[in-house]
Amino acid sequence: VNIHDKGILTGELSSIYRVTHIIRWELNFSTCLLSPEKNVALKGTATQSSQYDSYGAAGNAIDGNRNTKYTDGSCTHTKQDSKPWWRLDLQDVFTVTSVTITNRGDCCSERINGAEIRVGNSLDDNGNQNPLCAVVPSIAEGQSSSFQCNWTMGRYVNVVLPKPGILTLCEVEVNGHDSSGWYKPERCFCLISC
Incomplete structure (x- = not known):
């Protein structure tokens, strides 16, 4: 057929x-x-360059909750870093078709501007040199935006600001296919x- x-x-x-x-x-x-195709992020593990406080854990971005209020405990938050990053280990190699990011809704929406989404298998420079999937121009406060990754294969998905700043993510969804077929x-x- x-x-x-x-x-x-x-x-x-x-x-x-x-x-x-x-x-x-x-x-x-x-x-x-x-x-x-499914959200393969939910079974992964996350880490980030630093953690601002107890509310801002890296794993909050893959909890399946798009809540955008930081103090509700569903967003990540780094400290002011020279190049803040967040990394998801998918635990296996997947074919990534798109990444959807939900931005913080209670303040600071501009922090995501210019972030790079990278997908690959390397942990060199904490995974921040893997192939570029997309650059985030901006995401409105409390909104979600999807970025196409053109069937990029990789185990690691990074969101990195290539400049000094603070990185906050309220949800990261990685849509893709597993390598079984x-x-x-x-x-x-x-x-x-x-």
Whole structure:
């Protein structure tokens, strides 16, 4: 069965075609499996460059709660650092399609401006040199914004301010596919065979 960009079902699928902004997914369902996309952050562990106080723990950004009031205990908060960062260890390599960040809602929304989202497998410089997924221009106070990562593979997801400042995150959601089965133009990892 083929699934085309407009949802029309026809013959057999075997590759992906990208034409401008339209993606045509083709997958041979008998041999290859595209694992379901999900928020893979929830089972990870987080750390950060520093912690401002007891409310601002790194793990607060992956608690599944988009509450944006800092004193409710669901946001992270570093001290004033020369290059503040937050890192998520996904515990395994995933194919990351997008990262959604929820910004603090009770103050300081500009702190996220210019933050870099990086995804990869290296811990050099605390993971802050991994491939760049996106730069956050700004996120409105108390709002969430999603950033596309173009199927970047990695175990670590970093949010880093490449300048002196304070980093506060109220939720980080990492959407992706696990490595048990996924499909991309140049690769086909299968549970059975390709």
